[in-house]
Amino acid sequence: MRAEDRHHTTRGLLLPAIAEGLPSDTSPSGRWWVDVGLGDALYDPVPLVQGAYAQGPMRFGMEAVEPEGLGDWRLSHDPSGWFTGVLLVDRPVEMNVFTQRHVTDHTCESLPEWVDVLKSEFDLSFDDVPDEAMAALWTSVRRTHDEWLASRQSA
Template identity: 30%
Template sequence: MTTEAAAQHTRPTDADMAAYLKRLGVERPQQPTVEALFALHRAQIERVAYENIDTYLGRPAGIDQLLSLRRIAAGHGGYCYQTNGALGLLLAALGFDVTRHYAGVHGTPEAEGARGNHLALTVRTGDQEWLVDAGLGDGIHEPLPLVTGTYRQGPSTFRMAPSTAEPGGWRFQHDPAGDFDHMEYDPAPADMTAFDSEHERLTTSPESGYLKTPVVARRDATTIDVLRGRILRHTDTDGTSEHELATPAAWFEALHDVFHLALPTLTADDRTDLWARVTRSHEAWLATRTT
């Protein structure tokens, strides 16, 4: 049995939990309360970046929940299957009522449905259900109630409404300035194996954006930072600014200082290769703009 296959059947140990909570900078809650849920979600969003660096380097990590939890505890980030997979496992181990959902992130209003390119989570506390999502990049900072309405978080305004494409599911409408249009999910519980084929496509297809451009995102209560290639975009309530990280020192410093990424598995050669790839991607992007 492979390491990943073995991990599929393993719950996080006390040491796993302690390491993950240390990465989040929070104490282990005594009870699965709504206050604890919000504290854990905020900490995850603020300290664990959305990122595709390993995939961009051609060595994607798997999506087993326990392996994702351990990678994040060690200093990595991840994309939705990994960040939400790890967070869902943590919450369940802490006694929260967690459901994984087959979901879809869409770039246009016309697209709809759960296409499987996203793993969403819902959590029930008492008589209230919440959208919990650490895999939306520049998305939510705190859980959103499954109640139709408009919600303001820092510089972003979101809307929640029942999905018309997935009866019983919900549609998260992103801020108009966000990196995608909306997300919606199937209400049925999903096993992690449901995402295997889409994970394979996203991490190996030459058409996948994850292989074309490195993307790193992190937000807190008032600000959003997104690094795409060599362009760092900062958004707060005063607006949005962009600047280029023109040297490897500035780029890796931003990964550490802005996005809290240690990336412990990257060797010196890996970093040289990564910067060369980033530069080629950036130059290709500049050429399209010039054209």
């Protein structure tokens, strides 16, 4: 990533949302990181204030990223979670960014297409993963996704 792009990317696992205008004792600025789909992460919004936060059985950390770092904020995940942390670029984006990502994230119809998206969008490499393991993972992902779609349609 070019240095001039480090605060302007929408590339990554998710597009986090920031809520503003909600000041409180824990967030005098009124700015909050709102979980819009991390899965096993936040129960409640976390203030965009450096600190440690307990939610249910999990512990999270919020820290400002150094000027030479990538992004503006880092959410550290509880050690029991499936990821270690998430970087946040603190800038507004248009709704079409979410729409484009949703289309990309939900239209893979084949294993090669899915792997290409994972490589290009998330910088993931699967060079050392056997083809059989990738095929099994793809089958599991598709089955889980199809079950989820079916549950949404019947709800």
